[in-house]
Amino acid sequence: xxxxxxxxxxxxxxxxxxxxxxxxxxxxxxxxxxxxxxxxxxxxxxxxxxxxxxxxxxxxxxxxxxxxxxxxxxxxxxxxxxxxxxxxxxxxxxxxxxxxxxxxxxxxxxxxxxxxxxxxxxxxxxxxxxxxxxxxxxxxxxxxxxxxxxxxxxxxxxxxxxxxxxxxxxxxxxxxxxxxxxxxxxxxxxxxxxxxxxxxxxxxxxxxxxxxxxxxxxxxxxxxxxxxxxxxxxxxxxxxxxxxxxxxxxxxxxxxxxxxxxxxxxxxxxxxxxxxxxxxxxxxxxxxxxxxxxxxxxxxxxxxxxxxxxxxxxxxxxxxxxxxxxxxxxxxxxxxxxxxxxxxxxxxxxxxxxxxxxxxxxxxxxxxxxxxxxxxxxxxxxxxxxxxxxxxxxxxxxxxxxxxxxxxxxxxxxxxxxxxxxxxxxxxxxxxxxxxxxxxxxxxxxxxxxxxxxxxxxxxxxxxxxxxxxxxxxxxxxxxxxxxxxxxxxxxxxxxxxxxxxxxxxxxxxxxxxxxxxxxxxxxxxxxxxxxxxxxxxxxxxxxxxxxxxxxxxxxxxxxxxxxxxxxxxxxxxxxxxxxxxxxxxxxxxxxxxxxxxxxxxxxxxxxxxxxxxxxxxxxxxxxxxxxxxxxxxxxxxxxxxxxxxxxxxxxxxxxxxxxxxxxxxxxxxxxxxxxxxxxxxxxxxxxxxxxxxxxxxxxxxxxxxxxxxxxxxxxxxx
Amino acid sequence: xxxxxxxxxxxxxxxxxxxxxxxxxxxxxxxxxxxxxxxxxxxxxxxxxxxxxxxxxxxxxxxxxxxxxxxxxxxxxxxxxxxxxxxxxxxxxxxxxxxxxxxxxxxxxxxxxxxxxxxxxxxxxxxxxxxxxxxxxxxxxxxxxxxxxxxxxxxxxxxxxxxxxxxxxxxxxxxxxxxxxxxxxxxxxxxxxxxxxxxxxxxxxxxxxxxxxxxxxxxxxxxxxxxxxxxxxxxxxxxxxxxxxxxxxxx
Numbered sequence: 001x002x003x004x005x006x007x008x009x010x011x012x013x014x015x016x017x018x019x020x021x022x023x024x025x026x027x028x029x030x031x032x033x034x035x036x037x038x039x040x041x042x043x044x045x046x047x048x049x050x051x052x053x054x055x056x057x058x059x060x061x062x063x064x065x066x067x068x069x070x071x072x073x074x075x076x077x078x079x080x081x082x083x084x085x086x087x088x089x090x091x092x093x094x095x096x097x098x099x100x101x102x103x104x105x106x107x108x109x110x111x112x113x114x115x116x117x118x119x120x121x122x123x124x125x126x127x128x129x130x131x132x133x134x135x136x137x138x139x140x141x142x143x144x145x146x147x148x149x150x151x152x153x154x155x156x157x158x159x160x161x162x163x164x165x166x167x168x169x170x171x172x173x174x175x176x177x178x179x180x181x182x183x184x185x186x187x188x189x190x191x192x193x194x195x196x197x198x199x200x201x202x203x204x205x206x207x208x209x210x211x212x213x214x215x216x217x218x219x220x221x222x223x224x225x226x227x228x229x230x231x232x233x234x235x236x237x238x239x240x241x242x243x244x245x246x247x248x249x250x251x252x253x254x255x256x257x258x259x260x261x262x263x264x265x266x267x268x269x270x271x272x273x274x275x276x277x278x279x280x281x282x283x284x285x286x287x288x289x290x291x292x293x294x295x296x297x298x299x300x301x302x303x304x305x306x307x308x309x310x311x312x313x314x315x316x317x318x319x320x321x322x323x324x325x326x327x328x329x330x331x332x333x334x335x336x337x338x339x340x341x342x343x344x345x346x347x348x349x350x351x352x353x354x355x356x357x358x359x360x361x362x363x364x365x366x367x368x369x370x371x372x373x374x375x376x377x378x379x380x381x382x383x384x385x386x387x388x389x390x391x392x393x394x395x396x397x398x399x400x401x402x403x404x405x406x407x408x409x410x411x412x413x414x415x416x417x418x419x420x421x422x423x424x425x426x427x428x429x430x431x432x433x434x435x436x437x438x439x440x441x442x443x444x445x446x447x448x449x450x451x452x453x454x455x456x457x458x459x460x461x462x463x464x465x466x467x468x469x470x471x472x473x474x475x476x477x478x479x480x481x482x483x484x485x486x487x488x489x490x491x492x493x494x495x496x497x498x499x500x501x502x503x504x505x506x507x508x509x510x511x512x513x514x515x516x517x518x519x520x521x522x523x524x525x526x527x528x529x530x531x532x533x534x535x536x537x538x539x540x541x542x543x544x545x546x547x548x549x550x551x552x553x554x555x556x557x558x559x560x561x562x563x564x565x566x567x568x569x570x571x572x573x574x575x576x577x578x579x580x581x582x583x584x585x586x587x588x589x590x591x592x593x594x595x596x597x598x599x600x601x602x603x604x605x606x607x608x609x610x611x612x613x614x615x616x617x618x619x620x621x622x623x624x625x626x627x628x629x630x631x632x633x634x635x636x637x638x639x640x641x642x643x644x645x646x647x648x649x650x651x652x653x654x655x656x657x658x659x660x661x662x663x664x665x666x667x668x669x670x671x672x673x674x675x676x677x678x679x680x681x682x683x684x685x686x687x688x689x690x691x692x693x694x695x696x697x698x699x700x701x702x703x704x705x706x707x708x709x710x711x712x713x714x715x716x717x718x719x
Numbered sequence: 720x721x722x723x724x725x726x727x728x729x730x731x732x733x734x735x736x737x738x739x740x741x742x743x744x745x746x747x748x749x750x751x752x753x754x755x756x757x758x759x760x761x762x763x764x765x766x767x768x769x770x771x772x773x774x775x776x777x778x779x780x781x782x783x784x785x786x787x788x789x790x791x792x793x794x795x796x797x798x799x800x801x802x803x804x805x806x807x808x809x810x811x812x813x814x815x816x817x818x819x820x821x822x823x824x825x826x827x828x829x830x831x832x833x834x835x836x837x838x839x840x841x842x843x844x845x846x847x848x849x850x851x852x853x854x855x856x857x858x859x860x861x862x863x864x865x866x867x868x869x870x871x872x873x874x875x876x877x878x879x880x881x882x883x884x885x886x887x888x889x890x891x892x893x894x895x896x897x898x899x900x901x902x903x904x905x906x907x908x909x910x911x912x913x914x915x916x917x918x919x920x921x922x923x924x925x926x927x928x929x930x931x932x933x934x935x936x937x938x939x940x941x942x943x944x945x946x947x948x949x950x951x952x953x954x955x956x957x958x959x960x961x962x963x964x965x966x967x968x969x970x
Contacts, residue, residue, distance in 0.1 A: 428776070
């Protein structure tokens, strides 16, 4: 009996124990709801499950709105502290889940997350709109703005106040009720049109396919054929009817997606098929069918012009550029046209070079758009012969990483230690602690370099934790994601020189995110205007192609031999290859973007084709080159947020070439004085000052274009 | 406003033209899908990539460790590859154990086994020899059957038994090598890590022998020991070995 009693007690105790565990588990069930007590406050990835995101997003948005209400309903008079600083503090849960979720949907996704991504995006847009349109919140901000002179705010605080207020004003906060209603109507219309634009374009891109027989593959390499066969197999698996399945049986499929089209245009010897695919690509959205984008394009441009007028701006470009480093359309046109002439001239030379190859082959045709990839490759082989395979052994990932670490060490004294106690979302993500010159902790750098099937293409920088000094010193966790080939077996990962440039580029963004040192998180790191933020990234690329620096890290992974001078020379020459084409297609698209967004509200708009033709004729674009995006598939400007902003890339390029020139002028690419200025005025400052002021403080004058022309081989030196 | 509340994402296209997206996330989605097509995730490929990455991560961790930690890690790995992961090696060692209660004979056998698998583990790990698991693994199973069957037939281990055991040891070494290569050896300290792993394997083996010896300590001199313990145990071992052989070849 006694024994039984003991057993019962033990059992009961055990039961209580499990009950207690369960309640505890429920409380910490969602890791987003608790403070992360991890090294450097990194996300506890192993605890985060797919099902945690959605409730965390929902709670995050709900909490965020409640917090905003609390600020608005604060009975105390509005002050900088109880309004703007509080705005910095709110939305912590939402930010936390957003950072993890959007990083992972890019770098380590799965079907569940992809579905959630689609489901969430309109909800998140609507959420932020609710904040921007909160009249009570604007009232408080405006009151502070009106009394700004007497508040004793410092420079950074003033900039925060100014930027925040401006964002409300730009959403229409200062308009009267009638105007506000008009703006809302226009916004709704634009939003419907941009959605339709994107959907049409998606349908048009997915709608065309080149289905080939095994006899149509002349010139294609094995891996390209295999990929095309794979995509036919996939289409067959997805096909619903037997008839449709038969269509893809033993066939090869190419599509107008760039990853499928470019290899085909480069390798296929079938000129007729190249023409078909190329034309399908450039005609997207311009086929006079149900998914035609011509009318939509014109309507969007027109509505944007009307909205700008209502807001008191001359054109939409004026409205957009107010927030940029280049402030007016005139400045943008001026920059683009300065580059246009040399780029076009260079492109014409490239056409002639290719025509010479055609003629030498004894063929009888004139180079057209669909020939460019194939014949430029032939010219490249002949003129710039660069054997990638000969260079790669010098460029193992570890060597290149050491190179970028050494570069930033010489510039700013930063040191890197690989650490293993920070959790990562995938075992290929590596973690380094970045320390400052004096040994103090500066930030965490995560490098996720290898390509994998659940990672987006391309390369990018992002962060898991931001920097701020508002409530104590918070240092950032920054990530670089790339798509370099994973090593096979025990050999190291060997990069191409293009990969090296990409690595340095993204590392430049990472430096911008890691060295940043501002009080208010929303102004930290890469938060500046779009025509400026590429500058710190592109700048770092210059060090990668400096022969002296290249020689310090490019050593053969087996023999340890330093990269020979002649290889470096070839490498640098090849970087100027096809620049006429690349610049011309890009500049044509940028100018087209500007033309669309400098129309006036009352201007009569013909259809998009006529508008585009007039725009391109005006600058004299040659038939062999299409703009990088034609209007009907220019998703960046008609579906994304790049309207009157596509020029930004080249503007950043002007800055980085001009900035690196400053180092070269001193005769020391690590000039300590300049490096210190660069850090102080560019990499540390975030958006706490006007971008142009920052640049001028670093450079001592405004940016000039000459250095860029030289870098791109557009200064006439290539003839 | 969005700019202030949505943290920036920076993407870079293949041409090193990167752009920041401060727009609505749905715009981003559309542009990405148009540019790249939808990302099709295939589970099998994802897990294969994950396994390869895991191995790379382990090697990175190892190479960052001081030598004594690394040594310890490999000793531990060696032990783990006997207990609990190396059930077939445990059975083989037990097969040897049940062959003889004379310490000298047992010592000879175990030494021959150890010497042999050390040799093949080393040559295979250094990449000098490569043996396909499809052949090695069934043979290992057969070697277990062999020693156990012999225990039932002969009362005392034959004189040439150490040579048989030696050749079986060569096989088992190849088996260790394949698990070790899955585990990942640091390029820099190949030989010391190999040595440490081997030490671990020996320790594991010794533990098995000592436990077995303790269990039969008081009954080893009984007249019924051979009939009731040695032979039934060996038959069990042989049967399990046989089952593994069938499983590894036909299933």
